[in-house]
Amino acid sequence: MIAEPKPDPKLEPRRPTARCRLRSTAAALLLGMALAAGAEVPFWGERKTQAVDLAPDQLAHGQWVWSPQLAPSGPVLVFVDLQAQLAYVYRNALLIGYSTISSGRKGFETPTGVFHTLQKDRHHRSSIYNSAPMPYTQRLTWGGIALHAGGLPGYPSSHGCVHLPSAFAEQLFEASPMGMTVVVAKGAGIPPSGPVVPLLTTLDAKTGEPLAQPRLPAGDAYRVMPGPSEPQAPLALVVSLADARLLVLRAGVEIARSRIATTALPKVAGTHAYVALRDAAEPSLRWVGLAVPGHADAAGSVIDAQTLAAAQLPAEFLAQIQPMLHEGTTLVVTDAPVLAQTTGVMLTVLSNQPPMH
Structure with missing residues (x-):
């Protein structure tokens, strides 16, 4: 019987130490994040605007209207109607855009109130949900509520954010200043000014408070x-x-x-x-x-x-x-x-x- 040679400890492969395993795990995570970051970002909703005369309640899922020519400059205000699943964009008190949305689903409801944008990030990715893409993010709270491009199934489906069509989110991102007022409400399907085609808003662009003006008295021209x-x-x-x-x-x-x-x-x-x-x-x-x-x-x-x-x-x-x-x-x-x-x-x-x- 031929005796097997004893293994030389110098030639034995070393088992990875805890530090090496930690480094390998970290490298794998970084690689995974890099691959996720490089993945193609989905495109949600229609690519082109609908006609300006199409009423908001006639929009199909993913459709939107953008007509900045009506008010080229001035303060910008966004009104989000959670009940109607619509968002309205006003500039200089004139409606320049509106869109279908998807807000927070049951258990993750989008909070109501008057907010101001705290941060803008064109290429944002979620730090909570597996680096999910959130293009054209405009943050409303530091707790994770924001306006951004996302899925639009025709009903509330997000984790609390307000999802917008990708092309509309881009237009809004470019037009809106930091600190823009965003009013989120469970309305009755219409913004505060209430028209069938809501051309004007009666909300103050800084506080979100109504600025209703009375009618002209009968004898005044x-x-x-x-x-x-x-x-x-x-x-x-x-x-x-x-x-x-x-x-x-x-x-x-x-x-x-x-x-x-x-x-x-x-x-x-x-x-x-x-x-x-x-x-x-x-x-x-x-x-x-x-x-x-x-x-x-x-x-x-x-x-x-x-x-x-x-x-x-x-x-x-x-x-x-x-x-x-x-x-x-x-x-x-x-x-x-x-x-x-x-x-x-x-x-x-x-x-x-x-x-x-």
Whole structure:
């Protein structure tokens, strides 16, 4: 019998020490995280906007509307209606976008209240749920509640965040400033201003409190109110053919309104936008049409002097408003109502958890 040679301890493979095993585990975790981070990010929802005249309650799952031309600048406010599973985006108090959403499911309900965005991260990934992608994150609480792109099955499905279509989330991310006001409420299917097409918001862009303006008294043709004093603040005019009113907004606050004669005005279907421009050879402003979703053919059209004269605005009102107008002022003409009493019951939103700053 041939004796087997005794193993040489110098040639024996060493068993990994606890430190080596720890390093190997950490390396595997880092590799897994790197692979997850490099994985393709899903795309949720429609890629293109719907027409601006499509009412919010007519949107299918994953659909959205984005028309920033209606208000190119001004304070931004987002209203999230958990009951209707819709989000509305206002700039300078005018609705520039709305979208279907998916909020927190049972046991992970999205909290209601008035929040301000605390952090923005274009390529955020969850630190809790297996590095799940959360593109275009806008954090509302440090506890993990945020607006971001995510799944949209047509019902609440998230762990508390508000999921948005990917393309819409990107547009909102680009347009919204840090500290933007976000109001989350269990509404009755309509935002606080309540119109069928909610063109205006009556919420203060900083506090989320209602800013309802009473109707004009029966004997008054117009009203001019104190507003933001900055002369270069964004100015917008809104003509509602349904209510026969002209409203003037500055920095998200209504500063004037007037009755107008609509019988002589051309009939308008839907919502159209114009911008004030000035030619070097022409001292007066021209109102030039903008291409909003669903009305691309209106781009470049001009409202002539005869049409403007047909509105028959009070001379005293015009004398106070005309000095405020400048290049870049927007004019929105719509067949939708804008007066709160015409369009719905006011909703007061209460915050049981003050926003963290």
